[in-house]
Amino acid sequence: MQIYRGFDIGSAKPSPEERARVPHHLFDIVDADEEFNAADYGRLAREVCARIRKPILAGGTFFYLRAFLSGLPEMPGRDEALRERIRRIAKTPRGPARLHRWLSKIDPRSGRKIVPADRHRVERALEVWITSGRPISSWEPEAENELPAVKIGLRMERAALVTALDARVERMYREGLVDETRALLARFEMTARPFGTIGYREAAAVVRGEMAERDAIEETRRRTRAYAKRQMTWLRSERNVQWVDAGNGAFAAALRIIEENA
């Protein structure tokens, strides 16, 4: 989210002061209507990190982290025209089931792993098949060549986390998330990707008069909590994570871990 120019409040970008103090990279690098994905991020991040002595990655988009640390298999990229065709089929009555049957036929392994309702994954798997003639599951991830890194996971008691999350959403709306969204909607199509994300999806509904701000805040809080939970799930299965309690001592504890591993 923070790669998108103009999507500042809802993506909780660090302030200009913070960014002046510590050089930040790969923030504000694309507009909302430009195509950008995890593979792009992984490539760019590797380039940037090669120039930096001690790069620190901060964030919770762990798929992007993986794309950076481990890289994604060398398979075909995104084909917008093709995706459009697949999506058209998906919109027909029994579309999703048909697409999934097709997938199961050309790639039984993916058919088993991906459920028909998971439209993004069904779409991508078919896209890879159509453009390359190879099932997506035949591309093995590069074996164990993860970039060396010290992984520090912040940990917080659930109740305190929820309180902090709620306050964060409240603050975003107070700081003008709806106005920011209105201005962005004037520049980009409503279908642009970032308008579908937590915070912006609801703020956009407010701008369009489809949702009361109170309800939008509630919905954004809900989705934020669910997102935090997904991040925890991901982090729990991530290997070699060193856990640090969030709060006052966190920074010092993290530094200690980094020095020990230097």
Add this chain to the structure above:
RNA sequence: GGAGAGUUGGCUGAGCGGUCAAAAGCAGCAGACUGUAAAUCUGCCGGGCCACGCCCUACGGAGGUUCGAAUCCUCCACUCUCCA
């Protein structure tokens, strides 16, 4: 004071004699994650078991009708709307 509507699992809310431990959504918990990833999706979700079957407790309370009730009847309690 009169007329009507309602009381369902943590919440919202279906059900209107059996197939109901009770739809659906939310919340909660767990999980997945190969180019949309702050996206997309999955499972569990009253309790207890020697668990693909059984037991217990459940649909405001107490009785009743029935082979059988969340569903019908009676009374009670509470809530809401309208008329006074």
